[in-house]
Every structure is written in C-alpha cells, then in structure tokens.
Amino acid sequence: MTGKRAFVTGVSKGLGAHLASCLAKDGWQVTGVGRRPRESAEVSAAVDYLQADLSSAEVIGGLVAKMDAVPDLVVHNAVTYPDRAAGRPELDTIETTMRVNALAPYELTLDLLAAKPDDQFCSVVVINSESVYHADADSAVYAASKAALRVLTGGLAAACRSTNAAVSTLMLGPLxxxxxxxxxxxxxxxxxxxxxxxxxxxxxxxxxxxxxxxxIDFDACYLSLRYLAELGAVANGMLCRLDGGSAGTLV
Structure with a gap:
C-alpha cells in the first residue's frame, strides 16, 4: 500500500502524530492537520502539515480544496476535551467539543467522498473512544461527542455502500x-x-x-489502523474494538 495518499487529523501530538509519522515511514504520502504551529508539532517532518482549527466551520469547509487529490486513506483522530478544572462547561465549550469531535469528521468525510473519483477506493477510519460506554459527571460532554460521532459514522457507512469507499471505527480504550x-x-x-x-x-x-x-500503546493502534485500511470494502461499517474489554462483555 506504499505510495498512496493519506490524510490524518489531530497530528500535532500524541496518537495522531504517531499514526501520521508511521504512515509516512511506511511510504505513504501523508497530509496531516493540527492546531499547533508546525514548529511545535511532534509529527514527523515527512508529513505535509496543515495548521487548522477544526472548530471553525469555514476551516472545515475549505480543507478539501487545499488537497492536491482525494486521499486513499482518511484517519479522523482530532479530539478536544472540556477543561475539567474550569468546572461546569459553558455552552460554547460544549459546542466546540461537539464540532471538533463529531461534526468535523462527518462534514470532512462527506466533502472528501463527494470529491472522490468513482474509480478510486477510499478507506475512512474514525478513531473513537470507549468513553461512550462510561459517561460520568466529568466526562459527559466528551462522551456525548463521541457517542454522536459513533452514530454519524454509522450513517456515513450506510451512505458509502456501493460507492467504492469504506467507513470503519477503531474504538480505543485507555491509551x-x-x-x-x-x-x-x-x-x-x-x-x-x-x-x-x-x-x-x-x-x-x-x-x-x-x-x-x-x-494500550500507540503501535497497537497503528497496527489496527492498517488492518482496517487493508480490509478494503468489507470494512465498511465495521467496529474494531481495541479497548481491553472496557465496553463490557455484552457490547
């Protein structure tokens, strides 16, 4: 699969930086989006870096136009959390969390698939969290955004049927x-x-x-990502749990 194009969000640090850097090391042409300036980002220099704030509808709507071509692999990893130390989150904080964690992946995927040539296969992997099963007073807003992402991802998968594309979910536990x-x-x-x-x-x-x-280490996440991407169309709608059983035995 080397030589193909990948687009990864949330690459300025942490898991996103690791996934994008590993893809680049394995021969992918990677474009990554992050909130930090390039000089403070932890991602590999081999990644074509775009600084962008995914809480902005205008930014989201203009990202596809900045790409030379529709990527073969899209990884939605960008995430934001309300500041727990700030107490009860304000409405604008809740809206930002929802926009970055759920609406941005949804809108970006729709834009990318609309721009995709019919004969090109595109794999979209959405990174989600087992927090959807364990909301509490501190994590409810974040968990709700991830639950919304899960529902929207299901809708995207249904829309991708018979379109030469696949949308799957990688559900992660404690990283x-x-x-x-x-x-x-x-x-x-x-x-x-x-x-x-x-x-x-x-x-x-x-x-x-x-x-x-x-x-759960970052390398295990990358292996799971590659697995989903390499499954092809059969991965459409698939949920891959890398969560140590944290969702419970009946989920």
Missing part, C-alpha cells in the same frame, strides 16, 4: 500517552511501587470491565 505514563511514574515513585503495579491498580479501579493490565 498510554506520555502525560499519563509520566503521572503513573511519579505516583509509583512516591509510593515506592513499580509503574506496572500502579498502572494495574489504576486500570482496575477506573474500569472494572477492563481485562488488561496495561495501557
């Missing part, structure tokens, strides 16, 4: 991002325990349904 790993390390050092012990304790307390003892 081992740098900040989380560092926090675990500090707690372990303070308590005189190992990071592995603190990680197991955290995961078991935070989600009783979880049946793994470690965070």
């Amino acid at each position: 081992g991002d740098a900040n989380k790993v560092e926090e675990i390390r500090r707690i372990a050092e303070k308590r005189g325990a190992t990071p592995a012990e603190i990680t197991r304790l955290f995961l078991r307390r935070s989600n009783p349904d979880l049946v793994i003892d470690d965070f």
Whole structure:
C-alpha cells in the first residue's frame, strides 16, 4: 500500500502524530492537520502539515480544496476535551467539543467522498473512544461527542455502500500517552511501587470491565489502523474494538 495518499487529523501530538509519522515511514504520502504551529508539532517532518482549527466551520469547509487529490486513506483522530478544572462547561465549550469531535469528521468525510473519483477506493477510519460506554459527571460532554460521532459514522457507512469507499471505527480504550505514563511514574515513585503495579491498580479501579493490565500503546493502534485500511470494502461499517474489554462483555 506504499505510495498512496493519506490524510490524518489531530497530528500535532500524541496518537495522531504517531499514526501520521508511521504512515509516512511506511511510504505513504501523508497530509496531516493540527492546531499547533508546525514548529511545535511532534509529527514527523515527512508529513505535509496543515495548521487548522477544526472548530471553525469555514476551516472545515475549505480543507478539501487545499488537497492536491482525494486521499486513499482518511484517519479522523482530532479530539478536544472540556477543561475539567474550569468546572461546569459553558455552552460554547460544549459546542466546540461537539464540532471538533463529531461534526468535523462527518462534514470532512462527506466533502472528501463527494470529491472522490468513482474509480478510486477510499478507506475512512474514525478513531473513537470507549468513553461512550462510561459517561460520568466529568466526562459527559466528551462522551456525548463521541457517542454522536459513533452514530454519524454509522450513517456515513450506510451512505458509502456501493460507492467504492469504506467507513470503519477503531474504538480505543485507555491509551498510554506520555502525560499519563509520566503521572503513573511519579505516583509509583512516591509510593515506592513499580509503574506496572500502579498502572494495574489504576486500570482496575477506573474500569472494572477492563481485562488488561496495561495501557494500550500507540503501535497497537497503528497496527489496527492498517488492518482496517487493508480490509478494503468489507470494512465498511465495521467496529474494531481495541479497548481491553472496557465496553463490557455484552457490547
């Protein structure tokens, strides 16, 4: 699949930067979108970087026009969270969360598929979160945006039937991002325990349904992404859970 074009959102840091960088390393021509300026982004220099704020309807509507061609793979990874320290989120914060996490992927996918030549296959992989199954007082707005994304993704998959495109979902559990790993390390050092012990304790307390003892690493996410992309049209509507069972046994 090398030599093909990929478009990835949310690439300035974290999982998005990792996915885009891995695709570029594997020979893909990658265009990535991030909120940070290029000089502060953590993504590989091999990625063609576009700085853009996906909370803006005007920005979303103009992204496809900036591309030389419709990509063969689209990865929707961009995400935003309300600031928990700020207390009850204001309405504009809720709207921004919904726009970035749910409406932007939906609108961008529709625009890209409308611009796609009929003979070109396009795989769209939407990154979602197991938080849709576990909303609480602090995470309700974020979880609601991800639940909306799940419903909209189902609609996109239905619209893609017989159109030489596939829209699938990669549902992720607790990720081992740098900040989380560092926090675990500090707690372990303070308590005189190992990071592995603190990680197991955290995961078991935070989600009783979880049946793994470690965070999900970025490489596992990339392998799952490649798997979905390589399935072709049969992946349309597919949900791939990489969540350690955190959604519960009957989901």
